[in-house]
Structures are given as C-alpha cells and as structure tokens.
Amino acid sequence: MGAQARIVPLALMVSSFAILLPACHSRPADAQASAPPAQSAQVAYDSVATNAHRLAAEARGVEQQRLLTQAAAGYESVLKQHRSDTKVCLLATRALANVRALQGRLDESVRLHLSVTNSPAAGDMDRLMALKITGDLLWDAGRLKDAKPLYEQLVERFGKPGSSQLNQLIVRGARSRLEGMTVRETP
C-alpha cells in the first residue's frame, strides 16, 4: 500500500500512462485490413471479465491474487491485440484499471482511468465515469486533495440540466463529496 501514500500530480499521472500502455486509437487502413474482427475483441474481453475478473471477486487470499493477475494479463493482451477496436479498448482499459485498484496499485489504476478522459474514442459518459471512478478511488484511499480536482472537473463539465438520470446522480455524488470537503476545510 506504499504506492497509495504517494501523491502524484494528475498531469503526471496522465502523461506517464502513455509510456505504460498504448492508447486506444484507430489504426491506419493497411493495418486495419489484417486487424482481428470486432467480435473477437468483444469475445476476448468478455472471456477475461467472466473467467478471471468476476471470479476474483468471489475468491479470497492467494486465489484472489492469482485471478487478479490473470485478469490483468488478459486485459493487457486485449489492449495489445485489439487497440484499434476503440469500444473494447476503452472497456479493457477501464477493467484493467479496476483490477489494478483491487491489487492495491492505486496510482496505476488512476492513470489508466484518467487515460480514458484523453482518448479521442471516449464519449462524454466514458469521461464522466472515469472522473467519478478516479475520484472515488482516491477518496476511499483518503487522498481527498487528489480527489477534489477530479470532482470539481466533473461537476463543472457535466453538471448541466437536462442530462440523464445517471449523469445527474454521478454529478450529485461528486458535488456531495465536494460539499463535505468544504465543511471539513472550514475552521
């Protein structure tokens, strides 16, 4: 858990991610010709999610760690082989980030989640979820100062009327956290 105690600036988190893992993007046309079909990407992702990630939630101790390692390797493989499939790539990035969180590798998890916000393939909901998940991870780890700018960014970008219930609830949760922080910071 030593890694969790370090405070890493957000900008550094995001930029260093690029070194760790190639981002989701479309490949050139000639490369797409030999790309695996999208269906196989989804199948590969589902297989890892079902056979390792979810099983890890039921397991305990060494078995849980083994399954998490297997899940992480599986998602990394999906990302390497199917990164031109932007939808699956985003799913796998998010899932890998979740596995890293479960493994206690919080900074890496945060970097992976935040990489989604920079992906051109991501939609607004992907970005909204990434900010919320990252904020919550940091909040749960007691790193409220790191969580705060994420929640603030979330509220600022997505706190608009007329959005879906899910969007509103996520914003509401973030806003609630921010208000809680304000109360705590008030002498």
Add this chain to the structure above:
Amino acid sequence: MKPFLSFATRHFIPAIVLALLMGTGAAQARVNVVTLPGRDSVLLTIYNSVDLTMVTETRHLTFRQGVNKLEFSWANTLIDPTSAELRARPHADAVEVIDVRFPPRAPNTLEWHVKSEFAGEVVVEIRYFTSGISWSADYVAEAARDEKSMALAGAVRVTNNSGEDYENAKVRLVVGTVRLVEEIAQLAREQDKWKDEKKAMSKRLEENVVLGAQLYGLADAMGRSKSNFGLAKEILKESVSEYFLYTVEGRDTIPNGWSKRMPSFRAADVPIASYYKFEREHWGDAVMRFYRFTNSVAAHLGQEPLPDGAVQAFRVAGEDRSYAYVGRTAVKYIPLGEQVDLELGADLEVQVKPVLMNWEKLELRFDNEGNVGGWTTRETWQFEVRNSKDIDAVVDIRRTLPGDWSLSTTTAYEKVDATKVKFVFALKPREQRVFTYELTTRLGTAANR
C-alpha cells in the same frame, strides 16, 4: 443470500444484488444490505425499426433506514448502461438515490446508493434501453366453409438476442412509423453523440407513445395520468406520425437466444368477401384467390391497427371441421378502418380459359408512298370460366386493352381505366360459364386517340 457472481453465472443480468462489502472503508459500515428478490414484472416496449427496446422492470425490495446499495450489471448484454434509471414507488419522497459508483471488483456494473428514511418494502422501478430484441407479427385466418367469414388470430414473435433473459415479460410494440424513432436511428449512426442524446430523445419518444395510447384509449394501460398529456399533444403536432402502441396480451418468459410466439388477439366472425382474380399481365394463366376484409369494429376487429406480418389462411373443408390450406401472404401495416385484400395464391378449382377464336386485319390505310400507315384489328375472344368448388365463387377477369379500342359483347363489363376492363361473374358451385367479346383496335393513322 448468494453473492453477486453466483447470480451472474446464472445469467441474472441485469441484477439488483446484495452489495458485497469487500475492500470498503469505514463509511460503508453503515451501509445496509438489501434483500434480493426476483423481478416482479418486466415490460418490454420494442421499437423494432431502430433496434431499441425500453425495459421497465419492477421489484419489491426491503430497505432498511439509511443507505442501501443496489448493483446493476450489464455484463455480456446489449444494455445501454447510460440509460439506466432507478425510481422508487410509491415512497418516492422517502427514498432517494444519492450517488452512483462503479465498483472495481465487477466489470460493467454500477452501484446505486439509495438513502431511505424508513425501513420496509419498497417497489423499485428500473428502466433502461437495450438492443438485440426484435418482433414480427403473424396471423392465422380460418375461413368458414362458405368463405363468407373468418376467425382471425394475431400473434407476435419476439426474438431475444440481447444477452439477457426476461422472465414473465409483458410486451408492447410500437407499430407504425414514428418520426422520432427515426431520429433516434439517425442518432445511433452518430456514435459520438448517441449516448448523451438518446436519453433525451427517448423521453420525447415516450411522450409521443403516451399520446398514442391516449388516442386509442390505452391511457390507463400506460399507467399515465391524463395531466401528462399536455406536452405530448404539442410534440405530436410536430411529429405528424401515425403509430400505435400495441400491447400483447399475457406474459411470457423470453430467454436470451430464443424466439417466443405470443398470441395477441383473436377475432371471430370477421366478414370476408372471397373472390378470384384473373389478370394475365400479373399472374399469367393462374386464377388468384383473395380474401377481403376491413379492420373495423363492424367487422369485429378495429380495436387497433394491425402490424405488418405474414398471414396463413385455412378454410374449414369438412363437417368434421377439418381444415384445408388456402395459402399464405404478407400484409403491410393495416390502419383502423382500412380495407385489406389478402392475395392467397393460385386456386386450381377456379379456372379461366381465354381462347382467341378469330383475328383479322381490316381497313388498311396507305400513305402517299404506298406504305401501310394505319389499320384496324378485330379479335374475337371466348372465355370459359369454371367454378369447380362446392361453394359460390366471384371471379374478376381483367383485360388490358392498349391503344384506340372498342369492345362489343353481350356480357356486362366495367371500364377500370383507359386501358383496362373487368368482367365480374358470380358463379354457383360447379357452375361453368362462357362469354365472348369482340375487340376492335385501331392502330397507326387509323387510331383516333
């Protein structure tokens, strides 16, 4: 109580499940556990043309006072998670969703944090969109022996490839063209905008559907108060759509990967006009059988427009109510009050045999250079019309007559348009009739029109 994963492996997705309290902070120690019941009801509203289904499910949950956690998983399904909504009924004031989280241990899962001011049972409604569910309608017509009436039964086949099982589901279909749905389809093609805008669009669509239900007296079935309709009226004026919310009677379980055929209605004693048509340009020498009926209350239908679909027709053939296969066809969407002609294929028991008995060329006209510039033909046709059936048969014979023509016959006929005439005969059982006509056609410079 089984943990989340055991439900997932049983394909109970999306499932509201007992939240696993693993890897939690101190704050979650106050989180209460919600017992997990199955779905009480599921309503599928299928917008076929855009591969979009609104799923509305209700469950009775037992909340404790404080924060309760509910999980919703869309793993291995085609559910659009961004459309997921949770509402408590009837304790909406005392139950409040205060946050949504995405737990790391379960991919494709969200977690609603619901604050309840009281302890007890709450009816929760969960609504979301999924794709992968489609429907098709089909009909079975059972004509009486005299082919003057029929029983018409409608059924709907729902095919579920959404990745999710739907138990005991009630099915509603949007029948007809809804312009707003087409707008959704357009949005679907613009993937970047899709997730954010579909929700707002679907809300507008629902308002239109509510109005459609009101128009056809289904307001109660929709469970909407009439006060909700003010806005919808306005939107309908904009959309100028013709559509209908079609509710399939009863409930059925539709597992993923299955098709289920569900009866939707059955009407007895629907008056029909059975007739036969001969038109060489359309069907060659075959005589086609038609059943004509009207989708009206007077015809014991008319409760709703009928969606397009396949029709199989049978006829009572014997005293023992044995059935003879008549034919099959497909019908387009049938609005209320619309007359329909079911074309049921060739019937060998009714025959029309046209024979050209004589042909001559007359009145040759020459131009200044001595070439033929115009002439007149005269054809004598004899038609033999035979009804080999044991019931009456009305036979409609149509002839296409191009150019400047005139007809001479003792048989009554009706001019359909400038180039077509029809002869109609009501034949008794086993009756044969012969008629002739003489057709004169003026061609070239002989033609006057």
